[in-house]
Amino acid sequence: MTTDLPFIDPTRGVSKTRVPAAPRPMDLRGKTVGLLDNTKEQGDVILETIAQALRERYGVAKVVTWRKQFYSKPAPAEIIDEMANEVQVAVAALGG
Amino acid sequence: MNGAVDEFQFFLEKEWSDGFPVVTPTEERVAWMLSGMQRDPEALVGDIPPAMEPATVRDVAIHALMAGCKPEYLPVVLGGLELILRDEFNMGGVQCTMHGVAPLMIVNGPHAQKIGLHGGNGCFGPGFRANATIGRAIRLLLLNLGGGIAGKASATVFGSPLRYTACLAENIERSPWQSLAQSRGYAADDNVITCAMVESPRLHFDDCSKEPQRLLRGIADAMAASGSWNMWFPSNVVVAMGPQHAAVCANAGMSRKDVEARLLELAGRKQKDLKPGGNWRPERARAMGIDPDDDEAFIRAVKTPEGLHLVVAGGTGPVTAVCHGWNDSSRAVHGIYDA
Numbered sequence: 001m002t003t004d005l006p007f008i009d010p011t012r013g014v015s016k017t018r019v020p021a022a023p024r025p026m027d028l029r030g031k032t033v034g035l036l037d038n039t040k041e042q043g044d045v046i047l048e049t050i051a052q053a054l055r056e057r058y059g060v061a062k063v064v065t066w067r068k069q070f071y072s073k074p075a076p077a078e079i080i081d082e083m084a085n086e087v088q089v090a091v092a093a094l095g096g
Numbered sequence: 097m098n099g100a101v102d103e104f105q106f107f108l109e110k111e112w113s114d115g116f117p118v119v120t121p122t123e124e125r126v127a128w129m130l131s132g133m134q135r136d137p138e139a140l141v142g143d144i145p146p147a148m149e150p151a152t153v154r155d156v157a158i159h160a161l162m163a164g165c166k167p168e169y170l171p172v173v174l175g176g177l178e179l180i181l182r183d184e185f186n187m188g189g190v191q192c193t194m195h196g197v198a199p200l201m202i203v204n205g206p207h208a209q210k211i212g213l214h215g216g217n218g219c220f221g222p223g224f225r226a227n228a229t230i231g232r233a234i235r236l237l238l239l240n241l242g243g244g245i246a247g248k249a250s251a252t253v254f255g256s257p258l259r260y261t262a263c264l265a266e267n268i269e270r271s272p273w274q275s276l277a278q279s280r281g282y283a284a285d286d287n288v289i290t291c292a293m294v295e296s297p298r299l300h301f302d303d304c305s306k307e308p309q310r311l312l313r314g315i316a317d318a319m320a321a322s323g324s325w326n327m328w329f330p331s332n333v334v335v336a337m338g339p340q341h342a343a344v345c346a347n348a349g350m351s352r353k354d355v356e357a358r359l360l361e362l363a364g365r366k367q368k369d370l371k372p373g374g375n376w377r378p379e380r381a382r383a384m385g386i387d388p389d390d391d392e393a394f395i396r397a398v399k400t401p402e403g404l405h406l407v408v409a410g411g412t413g414p415v416t417a418v419c420h421g422w423n424d425s426s427r428a429v430h431g432i433y434d435a
Contacts, residue, residue, distance in 0.1 A: 007103055008121040010158045010240060011110065012149050041379050072189030072425035074146075 025089060029059035034087035036079070038071040043095025050091060071095070107162070111248070112239035114232065114260060118162035129157040132167045141174060142181035145188030147243030151177065155241065156233070163233035168211050169226055172289070173233045175433025176201050176263070179291050180234070186426040190293055191244035195325070196256035197293040197422040200334060201231065201263040202407055204277035205287035207435035208265045215265035217411030219336075220297055231261025258296045258419075264409060270339035271408035272346030279352055280430060290430040292332040292405050294419035295324075303414035308345040312355065315341070315416050316362035320397040322374025324420040327365070328384065330399040331421035332428045335359065336409040341416050356406050363397035370395055402428070 025031065033054055035047045047065060054060040066083060068075045071094075083090055103120045107113055119125065130137055130153070137154035144151055153174065160173045180187045180199045190197055203213050214224040221227055244250045266275050273279075277288035300318040305311035319326075319333050326333055337345075337355075345355050368391035370376045378388035386393045398404045403421070405428065410417065 005101060005106070006122075007106075008123065008126065008158055010121060010155065010162070011112075012241065041377060070425045072186060072193060072423060074188065 028054065028089065030061045031088045032062040032064065032086060033060050034083040034090040035063060035065045036075060036083065036090060036092040037065060037067040038092065038094055039068050040071045040095030043071075043093040046095065047091070047093045050093075110240070111245055112236070112243075114235055114239065116232075118236075119164055121158045121161050125161050126154065126157055129161045129165070129167050129170060130154065133157070133170060135174075141177055144177075144181065144237060144242035146191050146249050147241065149241035149243070151237060151241050156237065159236045159240065160229070160233040163236055164225065164229040165233055166211070166225075166229075169230050169233075171207065171287075171433055171435045172201075172203060172211070172213070172226075172230050172263075175287075175289050175431070176230065176234055176291065177237060178433070179289055179429045179431055182429050184427045185291060185293070185429045187238070187242075189425050190422065191238060191242055192249055192251060193422070194251045194253050195422055196252050196254045196259070197295055198256055198258040198262045199234070199291045200258065200294050200419060201234070202276060202290045202292075202334070202405065203263065203265050203288070204268075204275045204282070204290070205435075206285055207287040209268070213263070213265040215267040215407075215409045216270070219264040219267070219409050219411075220417065221261060227263050227265075228261050231263035234263075235259060235261065256296050258294070264336075266407045267339055267409050267411075270342075272342055273352040273408065276405060276407050277430065282432065286432050287435045288430060288432055290405060290428065292334055292419075292428040293422045293426040294332060294334050295421070297334075297336065297417035297419050300416045300418055301414060302341065302416070305344060308348045308350055308355070308358070311341060311344050312358045313362055315418065316359050316364075316397070318416075318418045319359065319363040319420070320365050320395075321420070322365070322370045322372075322376065324397070325375070325423050326397055326403075326421040327370060327395055328375060328377075328380040329422075329424040330403060331423055332403050332405060332426070333363075333398050333421050334405045334407070334417075334419040336407050336417040336419070338410040338413055338415045338417075339408055340412060340414050342408045352406060356401065356404055359406070360396070360398055360401060360404055364394050365397075367391050367393045367395055
């Protein structure tokens with residue numbers, strides 16, 4: 001919050017701090033990849049195609065898929081935690 | 097004022113600006129806004145998604161002031177914000193969606209009347225301070241503390257005029273029926289807000305029907321359109337019936353419940369009429385338990401009685417306003433607020 005203004009600045013700016021993106025691995029071989037289906041129509045089709053390509057072309061060891069409860073709502077914290085614990089790379093799909 | 101800072105430019109240049117000048121929030125003015133408020137200014141009202149910045153009573157007062165509210169409007173803004181932050185309303189989803197729905201506040205009870213919240217001629221605006229500024233205060237909170245900014249967190253394709261403000265009363269003086277709130281079990285002197293996620297109103301003119309069956313068939317037709325999400329998801333539709341149309345129904349002996357039941361029954365399309373355009377998909381039909389090949393299946397515009405919000409509003413004239421809904425992740429909310 002700006003303090004030298006002659007009026008109130010209603011901007012908090014606390015959670016608008018930029019969070020750096022996680023480093024991207026340059027090689028997917030042997031890695032576990034998590035896929036997050038947002039439940040929108042054909043999101044599952046997109047992810048199945050990606051999973052196949054990851055295995056066949058990039059040597060990914062394991063692909064694990066999670067599914068949100070509803071596309072318009074954030075993924076539950078349990079799903080995020082599970083993914084964070086189990087995978088090295090994650091892909092989220094927006095069907096449509 | 098500090099000569100180095102132009103207060104108008106300061107706010108207009110914020111990315112969360114709604115594009116209009118604001119009343120400059122000073123400590124004196126915020127104290128004035130809070131002057132009738134019994135609640136602790138530091139009490140948390142809620143965290144606004146998706147940025148999840150906390151909004152205290154004082155934060156709400158600051159935004160209400162900026163929006164142009166009077167202190168007696170503040171309880172409605174606080175009550176509205178508390179309602180729209182309920183989990184089942186899914187404000188976070190609407191803050192981010194491609195769609196352009198907005199949380200429409202329908203306010204019933206004596207406080208709304210006392211502060212001049214308008215339900216008559218031109219109630220969707222412009223021109224009425226309480227309607228204009230209460231809804232604007234909510235929007236400024238959603239933009240600033242929620243971060244629902246188009247092109248940032250919000251993927252909205254068009255936005256909506258209803259995202260400048262979305263707040264109205266019923267035209268109780270001209271209504272032949274009890275209020276929306278009373279129809280849901282509240283007392284006439286309860287101060288109640290109902291919020292539903294809807295699109296901007298579509299006007300349905302009918303200056304021909306002298307009896308309700310033809311009138312309601314036409315209004316039902318306006319409720320059902322290919323391309324509306326309420327066709328494929330249990331959602332909400334607001335029908336703001338002009339007093340003249342309401343009188344056609346009431347004069348024929350129809351109660352509010354009768355009109356609601358008839359609209360629920362009539363509003364929809366056969367599946368074959370939804371296939372040539374819009375958002376029909378076989379998987380959407382299946383999700384509703386409908387065989388996609390059953391062309392004669394009747395797809396209702398409103399799936400449950402709770403999804404239809406019938407109010408009497410607007411001025412004299414043969415018009416009813418229909419607001420289509422969003423998807424089933426948002427359920428309408430209503431509750432009493434402390435005036």
